[in-house]
Each structure stands twice: as C-alpha cells, then as structure tokens.
Amino acid sequence: MHNYRPAPVLEALGVCSEDEQLYRVLLARPESTATDLAASADWPANRVSRHLRSLLSLGLASRTPGRPARYVPAVPEAAVELLALRKQAAIVEARLGAAMLSAEFRQPDAFTVIRGTEAIAQRFYQAHQCAQDEVLVLDQLLVSTRHGVTYRTIYDMDSLSQPGDLAAARSSGCCRMLRDVPLKLVVVDRRIALLPTGADVVVELGPSSLLDALLRLFDLLWHQASPLTPAVSEGPLTSDDRQLLSLAAAGLTDQAIARRLGVAQRTVERRMQRILRALDATTRFQAGLRAGQQGLLV
Structure with missing residues (x-):
C-alpha cells in the first residue's frame, strides 16, 4: 500500500483510526479474507483479526458464510x-x-x-x-x-x-x-x-x-x-428463513444462531445459502437490504 494515509473521518462517531483504515482497505477489496487484508494493509494477522472483530461489532463489515471466511464492507452511507x-x-x-x-x-x-x-x-x-x-x-x-x-x-x-x-x-x-x-x-x-x-x-x-x-x-x-417478528408477506422466504435472516442482521454468528434455533450450525449455513440464492444476493448485508426493500422483515 502507499504511505499516504487519508485523514480519518469517522472518529466523531466512535471509530478509531485503525478501524477506519482497515474499513477503507475492505471497501477497496470487498469479499477479502483475513489473509488478503493482512497482505493489503501490511499488518500482522493478529492485528487484522482484532480490528475485524471491531468492524463487525460496529456494523462496518459482515462475514459471509462458508470457508474461508470472507468479509464484506457495509455501504458507507448506511x-x-x-x-x-x-x-x-x-x-x-x-x-x-x-x-x-x-x-x-x-x-x-x-x-x-x-x-x-x-x-x-x-x-x-x-x-x-x-x-x-x-x-x-x-x-x-x-x-x-x-x-x-x-x-x-x-x-x-x-x-x-x-x-x-x-x-x-x-x-x-x-x-x-x-x-x-x-x-x-x-x-x-x-x-x-x-x-x-x-x-x-x-x-x-x-x-x-x-x-x-x-x-x-x-x-x-x-x-x-x-426485527424478530417476520412480516406477513408473500415472497421467496419462509417464516423460518425470515427469522434466521433477522438474527443474522442482528450480528449473530452462525454458531449463535444455531444455538438459539436449536439446530446444527451446518443447517444454518445451508439455509443461509438458500436465502442468498432466493434473494439473488451475494452477502448477508445485501440479503438484509433486499429483504427489507421487499417488505419481508418489519
């Protein structure tokens, strides 16, 4: 990466400069793995992992299902x-x-x-x-x-x-x-x-x-x-699908969702893949946006 570092713009909203730096890298390279981000930012793996956790908790990034894990930046305006x-x-x-x-x-x-x-x-x-x-x-x-x-x-x-x-x-x-x-x-x-x-x-x-x-x-x-209560609406998602998507939108991991629903984690991963296909989405964030636009979540 270049030595130039743009001035941070999100500090007033509680985002530290290093979190914002990694967010900018992710915006330039969406769906990167942690290894990809470490190479792009020229950071050690543990530093990338620490700030990825922060981006996830802040809602600045989401994690796609599957292996290896890939990360998608939230739309800056949202x-x-x-x-x-x-x-x-x-x-x-x-x-x-x-x-x-x-x-x-x-x-x-x-x-x-x-x-x-x-x-x-x-x-x-x-x-x-x-x-x-x-x-x-x-x-x-x-x-x-x-x-x-x-x-x-x-x-x-x-x-x-x-x-x-x-x-x-x-x-x-x-x-x-x-x-x-x-x-x-x-x-x-x-x-x-x-x-x-x-x-x-x-x-x-x-x-x-x-x-x-x-x-x-x-x-x-x-x-x-x-939302935890799905909308009563015709569409490509079942009520169970909408509940799963709501939990994912709240920031829960597949493991946490599986525990709350009383199913295996692999079941959650398969259902999430089906939801992405049904909404023609590539990431959970995109799926949540499209579900909201279609009135499938209230």
Missing part, C-alpha cells in the same frame, strides 16, 4: 447512519443520567422508589392492567399481553440465548433484538415508566423531562434493532 444513531442513543442515555441526578438532588418528589420483590411484581401487574394503547419494553420478558394493546419490545441479544427464548419473545408482540441494550424498562401509554435500577429496586416515573428522554432513547434503539 454504516454512518447506524453509527450516528448509536451516538444519539448514547447522548440520550447521558441526558437520562443527568435528569436522574437532577431529580434525586433537586426534586425529591419527581419519582417514586419501589423496593421489594412482591411490591415490584404487584406494581408491574397493576401498570400492565392499566395499559390502554401501548406498552414499550426494554429487555423484559412479559408473561402475558392484553387484547387491543400494542406491545413493542427490544431484547438484548444475550437475553435470548436458549431456543425457547425466541418463541417466548415472539409471542409477546412486535419485538426486535439489539446488542447491548443499555437498561431495562417498561413504559405504559407513554405516561408511566418503570425503571429497574438495582436488585429489588424500581423507579416509577410519571410525565416529566426524564420520561421524555427515556421515550427518545427507546425510539432510537427501536430503529437500530433487528
């Missing part, structure tokens, strides 16, 4: 939009922390603290029974839903580690999955929020600037999260 959303979510979370401090030290009556397992369970039940229009949930598994009420849930990836967890999550309404959900939360009709803050401690919030910050955070995370 990648920057995702990074910007994450940055906005971090800003909202910081504002949430500041609002909680303000409420604690300046407005002692701005919220109610509920302590004890039984009291907390009773309050969650009461809030759920009072829901009229909508319940928003962050990383909490609801045991039941009410007719006529819209439920939107975002689960942390680590919370759905067993095969039965996916089925239970999908039965609770429209749900999505995201890596590293920052907190647990239930909001009823956008006017009551129950926020677990520790062992056997829940903070209840009413209408306030703090609740508004939580609602903005939820909306940002919802746009970032990958």
Whole structure:
C-alpha cells in the first residue's frame, strides 16, 4: 500500500483510526479474507483479526458464510447512519443520567422508589392492567399481553440465548433484538415508566423531562434493532428463513444462531445459502437490504 494515509473521518462517531483504515482497505477489496487484508494493509494477522472483530461489532463489515471466511464492507452511507444513531442513543442515555441526578438532588418528589420483590411484581401487574394503547419494553420478558394493546419490545441479544427464548419473545408482540441494550424498562401509554435500577429496586416515573428522554432513547434503539417478528408477506422466504435472516442482521454468528434455533450450525449455513440464492444476493448485508426493500422483515 502507499504511505499516504487519508485523514480519518469517522472518529466523531466512535471509530478509531485503525478501524477506519482497515474499513477503507475492505471497501477497496470487498469479499477479502483475513489473509488478503493482512497482505493489503501490511499488518500482522493478529492485528487484522482484532480490528475485524471491531468492524463487525460496529456494523462496518459482515462475514459471509462458508470457508474461508470472507468479509464484506457495509455501504458507507448506511454504516454512518447506524453509527450516528448509536451516538444519539448514547447522548440520550447521558441526558437520562443527568435528569436522574437532577431529580434525586433537586426534586425529591419527581419519582417514586419501589423496593421489594412482591411490591415490584404487584406494581408491574397493576401498570400492565392499566395499559390502554401501548406498552414499550426494554429487555423484559412479559408473561402475558392484553387484547387491543400494542406491545413493542427490544431484547438484548444475550437475553435470548436458549431456543425457547425466541418463541417466548415472539409471542409477546412486535419485538426486535439489539446488542447491548443499555437498561431495562417498561413504559405504559407513554405516561408511566418503570425503571429497574438495582436488585429489588424500581423507579416509577410519571410525565416529566426524564420520561421524555427515556421515550427518545427507546425510539432510537427501536430503529437500530433487528426485527424478530417476520412480516406477513408473500415472497421467496419462509417464516423460518425470515427469522434466521433477522438474527443474522442482528450480528449473530452462525454458531449463535444455531444455538438459539436449536439446530446444527451446518443447517444454518445451508439455509443461509438458500436465502442468498432466493434473494439473488451475494452477502448477508445485501440479503438484509433486499429483504427489507421487499417488505419481508418489519
């Protein structure tokens, strides 16, 4: 490679200069193997592997199925939009922390603290029974839903580690999955929020600037999260295919997907190859884009 290094442009979005350097190499040489990238960047293999893991976690690259593993760069416009959303979510979370401090030290009556397992369970039940229009949930598994009420849930990836967890999550309404959900939360009709803050401690919030910050955070995370509930739509994919593609879009490896679905990893790899052929796609990223364009994922 030439000695010239362009000035980094993604640092403001949390991408270090070396991650961006490897991303640029991958943009110039899509579907490269780690060995190819090491040769192109003139880096040792362990350095390439470390920064590839970072690119995957940032959503700047995806890994194709099969051996040897090949890596595909995310489209820059889409990648920057995702990074910007994450940055906005971090800003909202910081504002949430500041609002909680303000409420604690300046407005002692701005919220109610509920302590004890039984009291907390009773309050969650009461809030759920009072829901009229909508319940928003962050990383909490609801045991039941009410007719006529819209439920939107975002689960942390680590919370759905067993095969039965996916089925239970999908039965609770429209749900999505995201890596590293920052907190647990239930909001009823956008006017009551129950926020677990520790062992056997829940903070209840009413209408306030703090609740508004939580609602903005939820909306940002919802746009970032990958759907777990497939759309009801005719198309080239079965419902199982759409579920698998949703998990892949969330960043899970074939091994992690196989564990959640209770199937062999080789089965996941074969189904993913069939999905790519059905959507006339060469990479998972491309397949996810085309599935979204066709309304096959919601």
